[in-house]
Amino acid sequence: MIRLTIDGQKVAVAPGATVLDAAAWLGIRIPTMCHVPGIEAAASCFICAVQIEGRATLSPACAMPAAEGMVVHTQTEDVRHARRMALELLLSDHAGECAAPCAARCPASLDIPGFTRHIAEGDARAAVQVIGRTLALAGSLGRVCPRLCEQNCRRCELDQGLAIGALHRYAVDVDVENPEPYVPPCAPPTGRRVAIVGAGPAGLAAAYYLLQQGHACTLFDAHEQPGGMLRYGIPEYRLPKRALDAEIHTIRRMGAEFRMNMRWGRDFNLAELREAHSAVFVAIGAQGAQGLRCPGEDLALPGIGYLHRVACGDPPPAGKDVIVVGGGNTAMDCARTARRLGARVRVFYRRTRQEMPCLMEEVEATEAEGVPIEYLVAPVRLEANGSGFRLTCRRMTLGGPDASGRRSPVPVEGSDFNVDCSAVIAATGQSVERALAESGGLDVTAWGIVADPQTMAASLPGVFAGGDAVLGADLAVRAVAAGRIAAASIGQYLAGEPVTGEPSSVSVLFRPIDDDERAALFRSIEKSPRVRLPELSLERRLAGFDEVEGRLPEAEALREARRCMICGCLKCDSCTIRTLATEYGADPERFAGARRRFSADTSHPDIVYEPGKCISCDACVRIAAAGGEALGMTMIGRGFDVKVAPPFDHPLSEALTTTALQCAAACPTGALALRTQRACEFG
Ligand SMILES: Cc1cc2nc3c(=O)[nH]c(=O)nc-3n(C[C@H](O)[C@H](O)[C@H](O)COP(=O)(O)OP(=O)(O)OC[C@H]3O[C@@H](n4cnc5c(N)ncnc54)[C@H](O)[C@@H]3O)c2cc1C
Ligand code: SF4
Ligand code: SF4
Ligand code: SF4
Known part of the structure; x- marks a missing residue:
């Protein structure tokens, strides 16, 4: 037998064994890519390089025969550096992409080709199971998400991007109608209790993933019902409450406890929650409404307050001639809501159509419903005028880009004009209750609570924060993703492990593809138009709050799912070079x-x-x-x-x-x- 030492451990192997074999005997893993057990070594990838004492250069363990008295080191800084460099060189001209381009753009990293494949096979339940691994509230999000993924769909280079949002909505809607809708399995109770402040999308998503880990969750929320802005902001015609309720019901069935009408700062404080729970997730959103920022701003109705009251069945009297100021989702929702309540509505926005921070489809739907949008107009004064109001406005022109990257509005002197109306709704932005967070001892920034973007850990031990509360008013899909990441981090914290957030893998992206490659990619793909979603007629839209966009009929959903080219690498989860690239940074x-x-x-x-x-x-x-x-x-x-x-x-x-x-x-x-x-x- 031959005796040698590897990483300080002694081992004896038969003559002819390699260093790789000897290490395996000791349970020491030396990475390799070209080694095939039972077949002659090639020593071509050099990932198994090790340091052997007395040798000036590194040696490939797969081809190096073990020798008497040999002393081997498998994890020195030099070895790790050589492996990293070898991996980087091998990847330097790699013509592939680990993840599908659509998935790479979804803030929740949804495995899109993974779930469309099941819909194409007519298996909505399997699709829901894949979706639920990364995306909570997928039925609601399929309705309201701005679908960043679709803009990155490879089919955009051939015909039209896949209707991804409509497809995950379809899967959830179909499954929910099942007598036994899918409820993710939960691990046995761990005995640990997590408090979640805020039952909006971020808080609900955190509960969805924490419950699966076996941790008990209690959601504390100031509102009467859970859902946050999905319930009290986004109107029924875009997201029916029954669809949201069905998804919240799943989280209830998983064991979540809801303590509604409980306001942080009034009914409890952070110290009490930390005392009674093993961890806390703060997801209070951005509930403050910004004003018009001009004299008389108090006379305007705040946009989110207006939508909130309509959602509660108590619309504020706004009269028959409403002006909405703003250009985002809230402005469009206020305008379309006021239209449905019978008013003549105009929208004033201080920049141009290109700078509007909402989906163009929303803008088009608003205009189609008879709401004109006046661009480059900003309010300068609001006054009472008899039974109504007089809004003085100023024309704007566009200057250089501001902090958001959009061109900023610059006033045109001498361009003021007056408009009379029955109400002005200010949909000009939201803010986070930072003072409340500060009073609880949490650090804050100019727009929200401080939280580590990888782990969602806030500035107090055992406290995590995410969603709009951290980012400022943003998107539901980012809130849901934050809830999931926080759940992973909280799980680590409760297990006493280092809090690192979700594991992430190195990913290779296709650098721009040329015409030949495009031809190769689309060789077996036929052009076919994107599905059209069923839509309510204009007449029926304005007659009430029925959902405007319907669910895809089954045949259409299956056809659309079959348009998915299942992009991304076939081996994205089992590729050795990706795994090692991640391990070696x-x-x-x-x-x-x-x-x-x-x-x-x-x-x-x-x-x-x-x-x-x-x-x-x-x-x-x-x-x-x-x-x-x-x-x-x-x-x-x-x-x-x-x-x-x-x-x-x-x-x-x-x-x-x-x-x-x-x-x-x-x-x-x-x-x-x-x-x-x-x-x-x-x-
Ligand atoms: C009108 C409108 C339209 C929108 N449209 C879209 C859209 O089309 N697509 C999209 O992706 N996003 C849209 N958004 C944004 C999206 O709704 C938010 O990004 C998302 O809801 C944020 O989730 P969250 O859980 O962080 O916060 P929220 O949804 O705001 O939930 C926070 C929860 O915390 C609770 N809470 C707050 N303070 C306290 C307290 N002190 N004590 C206890 N509980 C508290 C609240 O009651 C609420 O339930 C829209 C927002 C609005 C207002
Ligand atoms: S990388 Fe794959 S295809 Fe290329 S030589 Fe190795 S085993 Fe063969
Ligand atoms: S959540 Fe939004 S971005 Fe993600 S896959 Fe669905 S529609 Fe696309
Ligand atoms: S074809 Fe399918 S997998 Fe490919 S980018 Fe589009 S949605 Fe994603």
Whole structure:
């Protein structure tokens, strides 16, 4: 036997064993990408590099025979540096993308191709299960989310982006109608109790994920019912309360306790909550309404207050001639609500249409409902005028960009004009109750509570914060994502582990694709138009608060789901190079230069070959040879230009017959992958 020492541990191995074998005996993991057990080593990837005392350079553990008295170190700074650099070089010309481009843009990182595939197969329950792994309240979000994902859908380069929001709404709506809607399984109770202040989307999402970990959750909220701005801000015609209620009911069934009509600062304080609970999540949103910022601003109705009262069935008397000031979601919602209540409505916005911070579809729907929008107009004074009001306005022009990156409005001197109306609604922004947070001992910024963006940890131990309370008035999907991340961090905190938030993986992105690559990507994809959502007629819209956009009929949903090209890497969750790049903190862009072209050999019934992801590790070449393949795979060219391919341009289907599955399993990247492999969560 040969005796050697690895990382301070002694081991004896039979002659012929490698350092890699000896380390495995000790349970020491040396990473490798090209090594295939039972097949001769190639030592091509150099990821298994180790330091052997007495040698000036690092040595590949897979090809280094163990020798008597050898002393090996597998995790020195030099070793880690060499592995990181090797990974960065291998990734420098990688022609692939780990996550689908749509998923990379969703703030909640929803696995979009993962769930559309199930809808395409007619399995809404399976789709809901995939969706729920990363996105709480997916039915509500499918209705109101601005769908950043769709703008990044690869199909935009072919015809039109997939209707992703409508599809996850479809899956949830269908499942909710099931006699037994899906309720995620919860781990056995841990005995730990978490207090959540605010039962809006952030708080509800945190509860959804904490309950699954087995932690008891109590949500304290100042309102009568949970939902936050989804209930008291966004009107019924965009998000019916029954849809929101169904999703909240699921969270109730999971065991959440709701303590409604409980206001922090009036009915309890943060110190009491911290005393009685193992952790606290603060998700109080941005409830303050900003005024018109001009004399007489107190005479205006605050936009969110107006919508709140309408949602509670107690609309404030606003008369028949309403002016809404603002250009965001709240302004559009106030205008469309006032229209439904029978008023003539005009919107004044101080910038232009391009700068409006809401979906263009919302603007178009508002105009279609008979609301004119006047741009480059700002209020300068509001006065009572008999039974109504007189609003003095000034024309604006656009100057340079402001802090938000949008061009700022600049007053045009001498352009003032007066407008008479029955009410002015100020939809000009929201603010966070920072004084309340400060009084509880939390640090605040100019717009919200301080929280670490990776972990949502606030400035007090065991206290976390997220959603609008941290970001200022923002988007529901970001609030829901914050709740999920906070749940992960709180779970770590309660387990006494380091609080690091959710694990995340290094991701490679496709740098811009050229025409040849586009042709290769879309080779087997037929053009087909995006589905049109069913919509209420204008007449019916204005007659009440019925939902404007309907659910996709089943056949349309299935057809739309089939338009999904299932982008992203087939091996995104099992790719060795991605896993190691994450472990070693490799930066795929560090040596990025000209990358290889994307192409794919899809001739094989079971596997796909994408040469642009091949790292020439030689594993498939050796497996095919050892398996007696007539053609197999071969190395073509030399040095940096070496390529692995079937010989003589044969298709993959002829090259790999008996060893295809073995090669795909051994391939350390997504170069050779099973067609059916994809089942990943994007981290
Ligand atoms: C009119 C309007 C339209 C919108 N439209 C869209 C849209 O189309 N798409 C989109 O993505 N986003 C939209 N948003 C934004 C979205 O609703 C918010 O980003 C999201 O609701 C924030 O979630 P949150 O949980 O952080 O806060 P909130 O939803 O505000 O929930 C906070 C909760 O905390 C409670 N709370 C507050 N203070 C206290 C206290 N002191 N004690 C106890 N409880 C307290 C509140 O009662 C509330 O239930 C809109 C917002 C408004 C106002
Ligand atoms: S939550 Fe919004 S961004 Fe994310 S997938 Fe759904 S529609 Fe797209
Ligand atoms: S086709 Fe499907 S997977 Fe590809 S980007 Fe669009 S929605 Fe995402
Ligand atoms: S295709 Fe073959 S040579 Fe290329 S990375 Fe995969 S296993 Fe290695």
